[in-house]
Amino acid sequence: MSGLPSIARVLCILSLVNFIANSSLRAEVFADRIEAIQVVGNEKTKTSVVESLSHLEIDDEVTEKLLNDAKDRIKSSGLFEEVEVERLRSPNARRVIIRLRVKEKTSWFVAPSLQFSTNALTGGFVFGESNLLGHNKKALVFADYGPSARRFVLAYRDPAVWESDLTLTVDSIFRWDRMIEYQDRTEVRRVRLLDYGATILPGYRWSQKFVSSVGAYYRNVDEKLKSESQALNRVSLRKGYDVAIVVKFEYDDTTNYDGLFHGARTSLESTLSDNRFFSDFDYNKEEIRFSSGLVFMNREYNWQNHMSIQLGQNLPYYREYTSGGNNLRGYIDRQFRGDTKYSLSEEFYYPIHNFNRIIVRGVLFYDTNVIYFKDAQFSRDAWKNGMGGGLRFYLKGIVIPLIGFDAAWGAEDHTYATYLSVGATF
Missing domain, CATH: 3.10.20.310 (membrane protein fhac)
Structure with missing residues (x-):
């Protein structure tokens, strides 16, 4: 008989669990x-x-x-x-x-563009229409000019072609670029690049968050050596047509307003160029990118992280990966080059003041990059780190900062660098 109280307790517990489960079920049903x-x-x-x-x-x-x-x-x-x-x-x-x-709000905008950092200065304008024909289609015209680069870009984004699940991305570019290579922060090679072409990327939206795309990349490329202080035989400069097939998958579950980025976004992109596509170049590259953001404490603070893995094989000179400047703060613009790159950027945004139409935020950041050529293999010298802080000025309702200023310390080079951007930069 001594076991009866225990059995009774078990039966009571089971009855309670059953009641809770049924209550939850009824709550879901109704x-x-x-x-x-x-x-x-x-x-x-x-x-x-x-x-x-x-x-x-x-x-x-x-x-x-x-x-x-x-x-x-x-x-x-x-x-x-x-x-x-x-x-x-x-x-x-x-x-x-x-x-x-x-x-x-007004769907079109005109904004200045200014970008300044060590060894890089460009200025121009951007004109955009963010709601073409009332269908959330986006068109953009961008141009800038400077001693290091001159560019003209036309872009079009259609998230729902004819209100269907089809998507379309079209980019065209004309670029004159001065590409400088460094060793120990000293210039050792200068190349002038002239290229123009377009990328057409039609896609299909499988769900609100997932899109896959397959398209074509075309460039007419002219690379010319302007100066060289020592023989660098790693890659030969070329002139010709670059035609490639591009495949891209993207999962996007993010929101971004007033500069606050929340959620997660992942993309996988593969590019193949060879003579089967009547290309004068023969290479392939794979890229994985992941970004996430967390907004907390009354939507005042924002933690963001951005990661990427970029792998290339037989890359032409103008498609080699670079680090330094805005993607590795604390170093010279495009100070490091390679065909293999791993990057991570952590940023913490905090409020400073909220005016009637302008929001001022501070940012603390840490950038780390590993970049090298596979032929040379990985070494500790390929790992670079930068850290620092800055200010962001936003117009309410606009994602892109009106003004951004950063000051950074390059840990391996023991140097400081500052960066200023006004309006949209590309």
């Missing part, structure tokens, strides 16, 4: 679900575009997280100055109507 989605306040933007940006679907179970995520996604598109998500009770039981109330 949870509020979306009956309809309404969009108000949109004058230029098509209603279908706003609905697509929200990722909301009819019959979705309504939670605070679902509605907050929808608001963040719509706002991070950069098309709207204000976004509100309202929940309205439907006459039907356990059904709600979601109203997306938006206030559009």
Whole structure:
């Protein structure tokens, strides 16, 4: 008989567990679900575009997280100055109507472009239309001029061709570039590059977050040696046509507004160029990129990290990977070169002041790169580190900083470097 109390306790516990499980089940079965989605306040933007940006679907179970995520996604598109998500009770039981109330902002913009760092100075302008025909299609014209580089870029992004799951990316470029090689921070070679061409990348959107693309890359390339203080026979300079096939997969679950980056994005890209495509070059390259961000403490603080693995084989000179400058702060622009590159950048953003239209933030950062040529093999000298801090000035509703300034320490070279950018830079 002594075992009966224990059995009774077990039966009570099982009954309680069963009650909780059934209660949860009933809560899920009878949870509020979306009956309809309404969009108000949109004058230029098509209603279908706003609905697509929200990722909301009819019959979705309504939670605070679902509605907050929808608001963040719509706002991070950069098309709207204000976004509100309202929940309205439907006459039907356990059904709600979601109203997306938006206030559009001017979709076109003209901005200056200035980039300054050690041994690099360019200035120009960028003109963009972020909501072409009200379908969230984006077009951009960019040009800059300086002693180290002169570029002209046309770009077009269509996230839903004919409102379908097809996507399209088109880029065209004309570039005059002065490419300098260094050894121990001393110039040893100077090459003048002239190239122009285009990349066309049609794709298919398998879901709101995943896109795959297959396209073509074309460049007419002219590389000329201008000066050389010592013989560098690693790669010969060439003139010719570079034609390549590009395959890309991208998963994107991020939001980005007022410069706050949240979520995760991963991309895998492979490029193959050889004479089967009537190319004068024969090489391949694979790249994996991962970025993530976390916004916390009342959406005031932001931690971001960006990682990449880039591997190439028989790369032409103009497609070799470089480090230094904005992608490895504390060093000269493009100070290091290689066909193999691993990079990691950690950034912490914190608030300084919030004006009526301008947001000022500080940033602390750490950059680390490993870059080398496989023929030379890896050595400790291939690993470089930079760290420092800076300021960012944002216009509210604009993702790109209006002004950015960084001061950095290059750990291996024991040197300081400063970087200034105004408006959009590429």
